[in-house]
Amino acid sequence: MQVLPEKIQYENPLLSIKIWQATRAPHILYDWHHHPECELLLIQSGQLDVEAAGEIHSLRSGDVIVLGSSQLHRDRSHEEKVQYTVLQFDLQTFFDQSTIPYLQYFNETKVPLSTMNYVFRENPSARQEVARCIEEIYRETLTKDSGYELAVNLLIKKILLVLIRSDTQGLLANQDRVERIRLKPVLDYVEDSIGDRISVEDACRLANMSYYYFVKFFKKNMGLSFTEYVNFRKIKRAEQLLLTRDLSISEVGDLTGMPNMAHFYKMFKRFNHCSPKEFQKKMLAWGRE
Numbered sequence: 001m002q003v004l005p006e007k008i009q010y011e012n013p014l015l016s017i018k019i020w021q022a023t024r025a026p027h028i029l030y031d032w033h034h035h036p037e038c039e040l041l042l043i044q045s046g047q048l049d050v051e052a053a054g055e056i057h058s059l060r061s062g063d064v065i066v067l068g069s070s071q072l073h074r075d076r077s078h079e080e081k082v083q084y085t086v087l088q089f090d091l092q093t094f095f096d097q098s099t100i101p102y103l104q105y106f107n108e109t110k111v112p113l114s115t116m117n118y119v120f121r122e123n124p125s126a127r128q129e130v131a132r133c134i135e136e137i138y139r140e141t142l143t144k145d146s147g148y149e150l151a152v153n154l155l156i157k158k159i160l161l162v163l164i165r166s167d168t169q170g171l172l173a174n175q176d177r178v179e180r181i182r183l184k185p186v187l188d189y190v191e192d193s194i195g196d197r198i199s200v201e202d203a204c205r206l207a208n209m210s211y212y213y214f215v216k217f218f219k220k221n222m223g224l225s226f227t228e229y230v231n232f233r234k235i236k237r238a239e240q241l242l243l244t245r246d247l248s249i250s251e252v253g254d255l256t257g258m259p260n261m262a263h264f265y266k267m268f269k270r271f272n273h274c275s276p277k278e279f280q281k282k283m284l285a286w287g288r289e
Contacts, residue, residue, distance in 0.1 A: 012141075013279070013283050014283065015149055015152055015153075016089055016090035017089040017090075017137070017141075017152065018086075018087075019088070019134075019141055021083065022083070022084055022085075022086060024048070024081060024082040024083075024084070025081055026080055029074065029076045030075050030076070031074050033073070034071060034072050034073070035070065036069055036070055036090065037069065037088040037090050037091075038067065038069050038088070038090075038091050038113060039066070039073075039086065039088045040066050040067075040087040040134055041064065041067075041084055042062075042064050042131050042134045043059045043060060043062065043064075043082065043083075043084045044061060044083040044084055045081075045083045046078070046081055046083060046084075047060050047077070047080070048078075048082045049075060049078070050065055050067075050073060050074075052073040053115070055114070057117060062131060063120065064131050065114075066113055066117060066120075066163070067114050068106075069113070071112060071113065071114060085138055087134050089156060091103070092232065102160070103222060103223060104222055104223055105172040107221075107222065107223020119162075122168075123166050126162050126163075129162050130159050130162055130163075133155045136155055137152050137156070182207055182208075183207065183218065183222070185206040185207065186226075189206055190229070190233055191233065193257070194237045195254075195255050195256060195257050197257060198257065200214070200226055203226060214226070231270075232271065235256075235271045235272070238253070238255075238264075238276065241256070243280065243284070252264075264276070
């Protein structure tokens with residue numbers, strides 16, 4: 001069996017999403033594949049069978065399915081052509097400091113995101129609300145009215161909110177809130193120290209945990225290792241500085257606590273697939289279009 005990794009190309013560098021409408025001819029099998037982005041499918045007409053995590057979902061007009069990050073899946077059309085909308089997005093980029101604790105709901109270390117499809121089967125209102133959000137995101141990306149990036153951002157968050165609030169089985173939302181509260185001093189420490197060296201030892205003391213317990217605890221609850229999270233937050237701050245301040249790349253590295261340019265470029269490319277200068281040019285060029 002050959003498994004195909006997909007590379008998603010974002011149209012707008014300000015939005016880590018790709019959305020399009022597709023038509024599938026009858027009796028077409030799209031074999032196993034995966035991509036780092038989460039995926040939502042909305043069926044307009046026809047029937048599409050989607051297989052993921054050992055379960056086959058038979059979808060018809062109006063049905064929605066969610067697939068998790070890097071989750072293997074394949075799909076097959078039937079006797080008639082299928083028309084559907086595909087929405088793919090990078091979950092991490094839609095969380096900021098105020099909402100980052102909720103990222104753990106979707107880290108999939110405990111629950112594959114495809115498990116949440118029971119919500120769409122059992123709750124027609126939730127399914128219709130998410131379908132409306134997908135349709136509105138598609139319209140916003142077509143018309144590109146002023147502020148449409150804000151609209152898309154809000155709609156993605158609304159989809160996540162519907163999943164959390166409709167989770168009657170408690171697969172996402174009923175995780176231990178005490179665990180999230182224990183990490184708040186650590187998250188505040190990271191934000192307050194972006195421009196400095198951030199020490200895992202200091203984080204352990206703030207959380208009142210041993211080193212080995214802390215690194216496992218943080219990874220389990222945040223879906224990222226502590227080092228990955230720190231680098232993620234530093235690069236997010238670097239992105240802000242590149243677009244809002246007249247600074248050199250080395251100055252941005254210094255202000256985000258990454259004075260080693262080789263390390264800064266490596267981390268920046270990991271999260272943005274381009275250099276800081278390329279990111280800056282791309283972003284500013286888009287804003288002038």
